[in-house]
Amino acid sequence: MIDMTVFKQFQEAIRHLGEMAQPESLTDAQRLARAKAVMHAKTDRALALDLEACVNCGYCSEACHFYQSTHDPKYTPTRKLDLLRRVHARETSAFAPLRRLYTPDITVDELQQWQELVYDSCTECGRCSMACPMGINIARGVNVMREALSQAGLVPLELMAVAQEQAGRGTVFGVGPKELAGCVQALRAQGIAIPLDEPQADVMLVTTVIDVLLFQDALAATARILNHLGLKWTLRSAGFEAANFGLLSGNEALQKAASKRLVDEALTIGARTLILPECGHAYPALRWEGRLDDGRPLPFEVLAASEFVGREIQAGRLQLQAGDGSAKLTYHDACKLARHGGVIDEPRAALQALGADFREGTPTAELNWCCGGGAGAFLINRAAPLRHKAWEIKREQIDATGADTVVLSCASCRLNFMEAAEIDQWPTRIASLVELVAERLPPEH
Ligand code: SF4
Numbered sequence: 001m002i003d004m005t006v007f008k009q010f011q012e013a014i015r016h017l018g019e020m021a022q023p024e025s026l027t028d029a030q031r032l033a034r035a036k037a038v039m040h041a042k043t044d045r046a047l048a049l050d051l052e053a054c055v056n057c058g059y060c061s062e063a064c065h066f067y068q069s070t071h072d073p074k075y076t077p078t079r080k081l082d083l084l085r086r087v088h089a090r091e092t093s094a095f096a097p098l099r100r101l102y103t104p105d106i107t108v109d110e111l112q113q114w115q116e117l118v119y120d121s122c123t124e125c126g127r128c129s130m131a132c133p134m135g136i137n138i139a140r141g142v143n144v145m146r147e148a149l150s151q152a153g154l155v156p157l158e159l160m161a162v163a164q165e166q167a168g169r170g171t172v173f174g175v176g177p178k179e180l181a182g183c184v185q186a187l188r189a190q191g192i193a194i195p196l197d198e199p200q201a202d203v204m205l206v207t208t209v210i211d212v213l214l215f216q217d218a219l220a221a222t223a224r225i226l227n228h229l230g231l232k233w234t235l236r237s238a239g240f241e242a243a244n245f246g247l248l249s250g251n252e253a254l255q256k257a258a259s260k261r262l263v264d265e266a267l268t269i270g271a272r273t274l275i276l277p278e279c280g281h282a283y284p285a286l287r288w289e290g291r292l293d294d295g296r297p298l299p300f301e302v303l304a305a306s307e308f309v310g311r312e313i314q315a316g317r318l319q320l321q322a323g324d325g326s327a328k329l330t331y332h333d334a335c336k337l338a339r340h341g342g343v344i345d346e347p348r349a350a351l352q353a354l355g356a357d358f359r360e361g362t363p364t365a366e367l368n369w370c371c372g373g374g375a376g377a378f379l380i381n382r383a384a385p386l387r388h389k390a391w392e393i394k395r396e397q398i399d400a401t402g403a404d405t406v407v408l409s410c411a412s413c414r415l416n417f418m419e420a421a422e423i424d425q426w427p428t429r430i431a432s433l434v435e436l437v438a439e440r441l442p443p444e445h
Pocket residue numbers: 063064065066076077080121122123124125126127128129138139142370
């Protein structure tokens with residue numbers, strides 16, 4: 001059960017998060033130079049092609065929840081790349097000297113305006129690219145814009161504060177090894193065996209500040225599943241935090257450092273599998289961006305919790321006590337897992353094994369609508385009204401299924417759903433996939 005008092009305390013803490021940020025004092029010229037340096041460095045062949053290929057057909061707008069819920073032209077996905085496009089046209093394109101004659105240079109005021117466009121109103125969900133006839137990867141361009149704005153010191157204060165905390169103290173929202181140990185102790189007191197800091201293990205489980213503070217049941221559920229499977233696993237104090245505020249804020253150095261902590265611990269204990277918690281952005285941060293120091297691919301498997309559980313069920317190693325079919329469930333595919341990661345069949349295998357009345361939403365899987373809270377948007381206070389408007393698309397989609405429970409595999413989505421449900425007095429139950437699976441584990445003999 002989620003302690004709603006703790007949830008409200010968490011919401012209150014977010015309201016004051018920005019006050020902790022320490023913005024860098026830079027001149028306009030320095031901000032512009034830093035932003036452009038990133039844009040130049042990141043405009044490789046693929047991005048240059050993306051910047052040149054847009055035919056202004058507008059299909060991407062139809063796919064974006066921020067545009068669809070407001071019909072404000074400023075939220076047109078392709079427009080979010082306009083500053084990158086202009087810098088490329090003037091400085092790195094084939095006809096740069098010519099194009100400079102009729103392409104205005106970007107300004108610091110525009111960088112300031114684009115902060116809202118690439119942080120508040122883009123969750124890097126990738127849905128626009130599914131609709132684009134030219135296959136333009138807008139989310140990647142938006143991420144490059146975040147890196148440019150991060151270097152220019154123009155990150156939303158809430159994300160800046162947490163990124164600075166993670167880079168400086170190594171904690172997130174004040175949660176470090178001591179708080180993890182307290183959480184483990186509390187779960188052990190409930191009779192759940194949780195190995196911590198084992199020197200060797202086949203499986204390394206990582207968790208997230210959100211689970212430690214709010215969704216301890218999700219961590220407990222994953223632990224119970226791993227114990228039931230008889231796996232040799234552990235959590236590690238020196239590398240347990242899956243939340244990566246380097247990725248969310250656009251600070252590449254922090255992104256790599258935060259991932260390295262996890263990778264180093266997994267290598268130290270000889271893990272063959274690293275299991276991520278129910279956290280959307282942790283998946284691309286480690287699964288796709290994670291590398292060894294010398295750039296080689298990771299020598300161990302990285303799996304999302306829902307992916308791991310689904311695979312075990314598909315392989316017949318994990319069998320559940322099926323329900324009587326009366327529970328009406330639907331599933332929200334987190335963008336980073338389904339659209340970016342292809343984790344689609346595995347959670348459905350788990351949902352089927354629950355023995356419930358499972359109802360697919362429309363659209364679903366890789367075309368599912370984003371809930372509006374990902375990529376750090378949930379933490380940006382000024383984005384709350386826009387986020388809620390975008391979420392209304394999601395609510396209509398779920399209501400149309402007639403389900404009484406929506407199942408999630410991402411803590412950020414879960415927070416966003418909880419906040420929106422509280423505002424709308426939405427009665428649908430919001431549940432974690434691993435928690436539902438753990439509830440249906442057969443009794444131990
Ligand atoms: S990535 Fe998602 S949120 Fe961003 S512009 Fe595209 S559809 Fe909109």
